[in-house]
Amino acid sequence: MKYMKKSFSKMVPYHSKLITDGIILNANEAPYNPPLEIIELSKEEMNNVDYNRYPDMDEVLLNEAIAKCYKIDPANISCGVGSDELLDVCFRAVLEKDDIALGFTPSFSMYQVFAELVGAKFIGVKGDDNYLFNVDDMINKIKEINPKLVVICSPNNPTGQYFSEKDVRRIIESTNALVLLDLAYIDFAEKDYCKISLEYDNVISFKTFSKAMALPSIRCGYCISNKDNIDMINAVKAPYSLSTFSQILAKNAISNFDLYKDKINEIKKERQRLFKELKNLGFVVFNSEANFIYTLMDEKYYQELLNNKIYIRRFDNLHYRITVGSQTENNMLLEVLRCAVQK
Amino acid sequence: MKYMKKSFSKMVPYHSKLITDGIILNANEAPYNPPLEIIELSKEEMNNVDYNRYPDMDEVLLNEAIAKCYKIDPANISCGVGSDELLDVCFRAVLEKDDIALGFTPSFSMYQVFAELVGAKFIGVKGDDNYLFNVDDMINKIKEINPKLVVICSPNNPTGQYFSEKDVRRIIESTNALVLLDLAYIDFAEKDYCKISLEYDNVISFKTFSKAMALPSIRCGYCISNKDNIDMINAVKAPYSLSTFSQILAKNAISNFDLYKDKINEIKKERQRLFKELKNLGFVVFNSEANFIYTLMDEKYYQELLNNKIYIRRFDNLHYRITVGSQTENNMLLEVLRCAVQK
Numbered sequence: 117m118k119y120m121k122k123s124f125s126k127m128v129p130y131h132s133k134l135i136t137d138g139i140i141l142n143a144n145e146a147p148y149n150p151p152l153e154i155i156e157l158s159k160e161e162m163n164n165v166d167y168n169r170y171p172d173m174d175e176v177l178l179n180e181a182i183a184k185c186y187k188i189d190p191a192n193i194s195c196g197v198g199s200d201e202l203l204d205v206c207f208r209a210v211l212e213k214d215d216i217a218l219g220f221t222p223s224f225s226m227y228q229v230f231a232e233l234v235g236a237k238f239i240g241v242k243g244d245d246n247y248l249f250n251v252d253d254m255i256n257k258i259k260e261i262n263p264k265l266v267v268i269c270s271p272n273n274p275t276g277q278y279f280s281e282k283d284v285r286r287i288i289e290s291t292n293a294l295v296l297l298d299l300a301y302i303d304f305a306e307k308d309y310c311k312i313s314l315e316y317d318n319v320i321s322f323k324t325f326s327k328a329m330a331l332p333s334i335r336c337g338y339c340i341s342n343k344d345n346i347d348m349i350n351a352v353k354a355p356y357s358l359s360t361f362s363q364i365l366a367k368n369a370i371s372n373f374d375l376y377k378d379k380i381n382e383i384k385k386e387r388q389r390l391f392k393e394l395k396n397l398g399f400v401v402f403n404s405e406a407n408f409i410y411t412l413m414d415e416k417y418y419q420e421l422l423n424n425k426i427y428i429r430r431f432d433n434l435h436y437r438i439t440v441g442s443q444t445e446n447n448m449l450l451e452v453l454r455c456a457v458q459k
Numbered sequence: 460m461k462y463m464k465k466s467f468s469k470m471v472p473y474h475s476k477l478i479t480d481g482i483i484l485n486a487n488e489a490p491y492n493p494p495l496e497i498i499e500l501s502k503e504e505m506n507n508v509d510y511n512r513y514p515d516m517d518e519v520l521l522n523e524a525i526a527k528c529y530k531i532d533p534a535n536i537s538c539g540v541g542s543d544e545l546l547d548v549c550f551r552a553v554l555e556k557d558d559i560a561l562g563f564t565p566s567f568s569m570y571q572v573f574a575e576l577v578g579a580k581f582i583g584v585k586g587d588d589n590y591l592f593n594v595d596d597m598i599n600k601i602k603e604i605n606p607k608l609v610v611i612c613s614p615n616n617p618t619g620q621y622f623s624e625k626d627v628r629r630i631i632e633s634t635n636a637l638v639l640l641d642l643a644y645i646d647f648a649e650k651d652y653c654k655i656s657l658e659y660d661n662v663i664s665f666k667t668f669s670k671a672m673a674l675p676s677i678r679c680g681y682c683i684s685n686k687d688n689i690d691m692i693n694a695v696k697a698p699y700s701l702s703t704f705s706q707i708l709a710k711n712a713i714s715n716f717d718l719y720k721d722k723i724n725e726i727k728k729e730r731q732r733l734f735k736e737l738k739n740l741g742f743v744v745f746n747s748e749a750n751f752i753y754t755l756m757d758e759k760y761y762q763e764l765l766n767n768k769i770y771i772r773r774f775d776n777l778h779y780r781i782t783v784g785s786q787t788e789n790n791m792l793l794e795v796l797r798c799a800v801q802k
Contacts (some may be wrong), residue, residue, distance in 0.1 A: 119688065124552060167674055168674070213578075345461075356675070361676070
């Protein structure tokens with residue numbers, strides 16, 4: 117790439133091909149569509165939309181709906197094209213070239229990309245032999261390298277580990293760095309503590325419509341923080357990034373979050389079942405509070421799944437992440453693995 | 460903003476409040492909605508969408524539709540959240556800190572923001588007393604400062620000046636820099652030469668669905684260039700930035716571009732009329748090949764328009780930009796100005 121600057125030459129872009137046929141368990145998507153009421157309400161609103169006008173760049177109605185859901189002030193919210201855009205904006209706003217962002221590893225691969233995009237360095241704190249992260253290791257590393265940015269993903273993608281509110285507070289209180297709390301999967305976990313960001317100067321919580329809310333198609337995420345941090349994000353993020361239709365759908369989804377509760381509980385139950393069954397089949401699996409399970413398996417099982425058009429996420433020839441699908445989808449996955457194990 | 464890096468402290472974010480009542484001539488939006496066929500077709504397709512799946516990050520169907528429209532290869536296209544996202548990606552991909560991007564001034568204000576976001580410097584070549592840019596001035600400045608990036612907006616926002624294909628080729632051929640050709644308003648001009656980017660190593664053309672295609676609500680733009688430059692853009696831009704619905708609407712709009720032709724011709728006629736009438740009223744106006752007219756007027760006229768809920772774009776107390784609206788809207792604007800002049 118002739119015109120690409122030298123510092124970008126080693127960047128590995130994220131890529132995932134669209135799969136339209138088969139059982140898709142590779143992207144942590146929900147196996148259900150949003151409740152029909154939400155879709156119908158949104159379609160009706162779209163009938164009155166001026167397609168020829170820019171979206172509301174202040175996302176007033178959407179921010180109000182999110183604020184109402186959490187009983188907070190709309191001024192403490194900003195929305196973006198997935199929480200990805202908002203995370204990227206924070207990396208850009210805070211980090212100078214050669215600054216350091218600290219997180220756990222393995223975690224969401226885009227943190228490293230966001231750091232590289234500003235010429236900063238991402239350092240990852242590793243877990244133990246069971247990929248279990250230790251909060252004290254993080255706190256020690258913070259003291260050692262004094263990063264400008266700390267990113268915590270809870271539950272962590274791809275390992276599934278959930279950090280308790282207490283542990284997260286310990287990390288926050290151990291540092292002057294800005295702490296980005298990526299809670300994309302927290303609706304599947306024990307407790308959603310996204311509002312703790314309002315108690316500190318140095319925390320921004322990120323949530324998304326792409327996981328429990330079953331709306332990755334609209335590419336919408338939001339963050340919650342004090343007014344000063346929200347001002348920073350709004351100053352740096354692109355104007356008009358979120359389309360009118362995405363704003364409408366997101367507003368109606370969060371205003372009817374209760375309608376999702378049964379579906380979310382089903383996923384949690386299926387997660388427990390999948391975990392147990394995979395373990396019974398002899399696979400190494402790790403405790404997860406998200407809608408996926410991290411597992412170690414021989415590549416032959418992955419190939420066998422592929423042969424049956426069942427798609428899971430492959431990191432290398434040992435590490436895989438399986439999204440919790442519907443009961444039927446999970447049964448089909450287990451059936452293929454069962455046969456393969458018995459071969 | 461406590462956590463914002465020092466180099467960003469002087470950044471002035473772009474902001475525009477949503478206006479829902481009155482005559483909106485401040486954002487270069489089309490005064491017409493997209494043809495009904497396009498909306499209906501899109502709504503039908505949306506009935507079959509899996510809301511719970513990520514959009515196609517390769518935008519295959521949309522790129523194919525754009526390629527068909529221009530009779531080019533889909534591999535020469537990339538789409539983004541407005542051409543804004545794609546321009547931003549190019550600034551990020553090419554410029555290191557302290558590098559220089561060159562353009563004309565005044566032009567689209569985001570070029571300067573994109574440069575600042577990567578710690579680079581935007582230098583603007585000024586026009587003559589009539590805000591008329593001279594291509595030789597640009598070529599001389601290129602020789603003098605040897606920039607890494609050159610941005611040409613044709614027709615230029617906000618002055619309306621159109622650069623002929625010949626002039627643009629002269630600029631391109633005078634430099635080894637990457638030339639970004641922002642053609643957001645070219646559908647209102649004499650000739651759309653966006654495909655010339657395929658004849659050079661160093662050119663990327665940018666077009667948008669937000670202007671002539673009357674779809675700012677979907678936030679979609681695209682660029683055309685050789686495979687190497689498209690690879691660079693795809694490596695740096697965010698995965699999954701464009702929502703499923705935006706992709707569907709954009710695909711149907713470009714597949715039916717012919718349906719827009721009459722509307723575009725109407726705007727061109729209204730532009731000529733508005734230009735003549737404003738001139739007759741004694742205002743300083745500048746030739747435009749876009750869907751807006753740059754004008755110098757005393758602030759009292761702007762206030763009078765505001766009093767009548769007619770919104771035009773104000774740059775300072777002398778410089779304004781008026782979007783060409785519908786015949787009725789333009790008549791109302793002219794009527795208010797006529798009364799104000801006669802006072």
